[in-house]
Amino acid sequence: MSEIHFDEQVDITDVVCPVTFVKAKVALEEMDEGQVLAVKMNDGEPVQNVPRSIKEEGHQILKLDTNDDGTYTLFVKKVGE
Amino acid sequence: MLSNEQLERYSRHIILKEVGAKGQKKLLNAKVLIIGAGGLGAPAAMYLAAAGVGTIGIADADEVDLSNLQRQIIHSTQDVGKAKVQSAKETMEAINPDVKVITYRTFVDSESIMDLIKDYDFIIDGTDNFPAKFLINDACVMAKKPFSHAGIIRFKGQLMTYVPGEGPCYRCVFKNPPPKDAVPTCKQAGVIGAMGGVIGSLQAMEAVKYILGVGDLLTGYLLTYDALKMEFRKIKLPEHTEDCAVCGDHPTITELIDYEQTECEEI
Numbered sequence: 001m002s003e004i005h006f007d008e009q010v011d012i013t014d015v016v017c018p019v020t021f022v023k024a025k026v027a028l029e030e031m032d033e034g035q036v037l038a039v040k041m042n043d044g045e046p047v048q049n050v051p052r053s054i055k056e057e058g059h060q061i062l063k064l065d066t067n068d069d070g071t072y073t074l075f076v077k078k079v080g081e
Numbered sequence: 082m083l084s085n086e087q088l089e090r091y092s093r094h095i096i097l098k099e100v101g102a103k104g105q106k107k108l109l110n111a112k113v114l115i116i117g118a119g120g121l122g123a124p125a126a127m128y129l130a131a132a133g134v135g136t137i138g139i140a141d142a143d144e145v146d147l148s149n150l151q152r153q154i155i156h157s158t159q160d161v162g163k164a165k166v167q168s169a170k171e172t173m174e175a176i177n178p179d180v181k182v183i184t185y186r187t188f189v190d191s192e193s194i195m196d197l198i199k200d201y202d203f204i205i206d207g208t209d210n211f212p213a214k215f216l217i218n219d220a221c222v223m224a225k226k227p228f229s230h231a232g233i234i235r236f237k238g239q240l241m242t243y244v245p246g247e248g249p250c251y252r253c254v255f256k257n258p259p260p261k262d263a264v265p266t267c268k269q270a271g272v273i274g275a276m277g278g279v280i281g282s283l284q285a286m287e288a289v290k291y292i293l294g295v296g297d298l299l300t301g302y303l304l305t306y307d308a309l310k311m312e313f314r315k316i317k318l319p320e321h322t323e324d325c326a327v328c329g330d331h332p333t334i335t336e337l338i339d340y341e342q343t344e345c346e347e348i
Contacts, residue, residue, distance in 0.1 A: 022092045
């Protein structure tokens with residue numbers, strides 16, 4: 001499995017909805033177009049909702065990796081300003 | 082950087098495409114002055130405080146009266162007798178400690194208004210008398226400040242937004258104050274309590290949109306609300322009037338005027 005290069009990372013395992021998405025969104029806002037963000041999130045509700053919300057904002061979902069400890073890492077490419 | 086607590090407090094804002102963290106930071110850096118802590122100023126102040134507008138100035142010379150409480154929801158029964166600006170400050174700070182509230186316990190007149198408005202990005206007219214409304218308009222035109230005009234009486238309300246260079250001012254539309262006693266004050270005529278909530282909240286909405294730079298403001302339009310008929314009307318106003326006495330091409334009003342103030346209380 002090839003590792004994805006990322007520019008920034010954010011951990012949203014310590015917060016609950018909707019701050020999960022908010023933290024990811026804020027991290028993306030501060031990045032440049034084309035950069036990749038790694039978002040570490042808990043299984044369950046965050047995995048179900050955060051990728052969808054990020055996609056609705058127009059960003060590109062690259063990959064969702066399991067960390068085999070009940071958390072996942074989502075790789076997102078920033079689209080737009 | 083926004084703190085985790087701020088991300089949570091403003092999460093419903095930040096989620097919005099039109100706001101985001103950037104917009105929330107604009108709100109936190111913005112300065113809005115509310116003139117009048119009454120029926121219109123109360124809900125406007127509370128929504129702006131809740132929204133995280135970082136600096137809110139509030140001007141009013143009066144004390145809280147028992148008869149205010151039917152509509153001025155920023156004040157409580159225990160505040161009767163207290164300066165309105167103090168009562169309003171306490172409520173706003175209780176809603177949101179991020180907000181810095183600056184109080185001006187003064188009647189706004191031609192001597193004081195230019196100094197009062199100079200540091201603010203947007204002004205909300207929450208007064209209930211024509212001398213104050215014309216004064217605020219003329220001062221904002223002269224100082225090139227955007228402001229929201231509103232008025233409420235009985236079951237009716239109206240508002241418009243002035244932005245320098247983008248449409249008519251209040252005086253373009255209404256020229257001069259009406260003759261004394263031609264229009265009753267709300268003390269004489271009455272006003273339904275929720276009217277301040279409807280119109281004052283719309284004023285807060287205009288301030289927020291102006292700060293964020295999103296959507297269309299109520300410039301060049303007068304929005305009227307008739308609660309009994311449950312009708313909103315958005316009336317197109319004439320373009321910027323070349324012969325307006327204050328914002329026209331050759332203004333005849335170059336100094337502020339203190340029109341005779343009829344006996345009145347804040348709405």
